[in-house]
Amino acid sequence: MDWIDLLSSNIYYVSRMNFSKEKPAILSLQYYSYPDAMGGAWNLTHEINKRLVERGHRVVIITCKPDDKYPDQEEINGVEFDRVSFAVSKDPIRLWHAIRRKVKHHLREEESWVAHVHHPLVGAFALTTKCYRQIPKIYHFHSSWYDEEKINLTETDQGKINLYFRLKIIRWLEWVCYRYSKSILFLSEYTRKRFLDYFPFKKPRMRIIPGGADTTKFYPSENSNELNAIRNRLGIPAGHKFLLTVRRLEARMGLDNLITAIAEIVNRSPELKFKLVIAGKGSLNDKLKSQATLSGLDDHIRFCGFVPDNLLPGYYAAADIFIMPTTFIEGFG
Template identity: 35%
Template sequence: MNTAIKSMTTRASTTTSTTDRALRPTGVNKPLNQASGNTASAASSPTPKPRTIDSLQIGMNWFDERPGGLDRMVASLIESLPAQGVTVRGLVAGSENVRTSTHGVVTPFAAPDAPLAKRVIGLRRAAVELRNARMPDVVAAHFALYAAPVLGKFSRVPKVIHFHGPWGDESAHGARGQANVMVRRAVERHVYQRGKLHIVLSQAFGDVLHKQYGVKPRTIRIVPGCVDVDHFSSDIDRRAARTALGLPQDRPMLFCVRRLVSRMGIEDLIDAMFIVRQKVPDVLLTIAGKGPLMAALQARIDYRGLSQHVRLAGFVADEALPLWYRSADVSVVPTTALEGFGLTTIESLASGTPVIVTPVGGLPEAVAPLSAELVLESGGFQALGAGLAGALLGKRVLPSEAECRAYARSNFDLPVIAAQTAAVYREAIDS
């Protein structure tokens, strides 16, 4: 590990005040080899309104059409950056409805499932049209595949690369061939080396960006993920949420929302429920999400004799997620690999529901400042089982509903993260 990055991690882990950690996410808007200062004094003194800058956001898909963590982040930034003095235009794969619904702010260049050649041609054409209409002050690239063909068309414009995760490594956990994985990694390296500054979601992903892609730590800034806290905040209580969803009132309930792929740890979670059931006999876990493992996971549930304790809910619409989080006593993120931040952790906290996470990637960074009890001691089904049972039985002291909501709002709400992102964009322009 790079010495500068390691020392930063050490400072974060040895901070003595939980309150300070909650108010000051370590390293936000700082190079990885610098410690962040106390932001309280800066916030108390008036500062001049920053000048307006123009950004071009190169995303992947449009969230309303193909929901995903990266897509949610891009849509959130497009919505919230203008209030920080950053005008936005977006480029994504999507239907013409995207242009209409965003009043022309976001340009769809091709359908997401169109042949790659058609997508690239459409992407280049759209990028040139946007450039000719108005040259941006900064280009923000969120997805390497779509950034690679067009960054050269903005040769004199500073680029900020948002690193949402190792695209090649994520495909390696699926059914992709090794040649495909190598091509993806090459595309990533090409794009990442062209960034003037790089935004990562966590210290963990900063380490990945440096070690695997050779990006210099001095160019890396940590800006955590964001959620629309108001969307997940509701006055509805747990009983009312369960009534609305047709769920039982008299059972301890767990909730997990994940793509059903192997690295998400759903297999471990199902196995863990065999342990939880021994200590909490009436427990019920609902797993929301879709993916290629759906049939295999249902077979695993049946084989373990857990059909009365684990339910696969399939895809849950974004509008219904706050109710599902609110209905649960505890939510869980059981990821086994490649988790840079985990937006679902903050969604749960914004809903007032504590979340138990595995000690993988950036998950501890997202929740440990609120409470170390939210982070399991290790991965695997045994640690999951013991931790979840302990949480339901009150043996793990979890933060209250009010504490969860306050932590999410003060650290990860849209205006908070948009301001930090805008500061990085201005730094890239000015440096």
């Protein structure tokens, strides 16, 4: 049984007492989603939704636009996207009205539904509609939004009072979503334990569904010409080890610690020949580049920005070492 089989069985579990239909439609609630935005959780949810469609489920995503270049509605890999405009997504009152309207529109259709919630803000807003409260709900606990925002807001120096009240609201939104869910899904035992510590009330059914890799895309390559071409394109000199990390450039990803560690390695063992490639984009881009330059690491570290999905398998195959320096809230554990 693979991880989509586990998810499908969980969907059947939460829906079986409500419907006679074997395969209910899935209403996926996300603030952002792939391919509009890039990141581990967004890529994971896209793969989940795509594979649920392949197994005969209808999947509708209600999500927000990171900018207005995306259409309001479209279909990708059989998954139906229904997007909230960028301007509306940044106004909590307008977003609340938009989520309610879209939820009511879809649940009016003559189908059996199960909600699959990936973000507590969208999930909590949906709960203010009666029709949504009447369908079974699964919450996918990628991480605690409270934990992530505590790091991000502290990094941006929000002020203690503002930080306190924002975090209280976030915690309430998450707890409401958990309370109304029939089942909570986790990527690892680490995230399950964090949930147990974070949510002090009666727990819904809990299930760990580990992630996976598409081995038709990610596999060791023996094509030395292709691998050397990738290394040359990234400026990896011959005879140098290729170190790779693929991260959003945000506070919890630990990239500042990684740069500090690279500086220490260079100072202790200047004879070592290697180059670190940091792939990704984020709010700390300029700060991290400045840290690398001030540490004298321009010859040892390259920032290559966002790398499209179609190029990532080659990067992984060409690298000698992959580094994941996350300091906090890593879903894998």
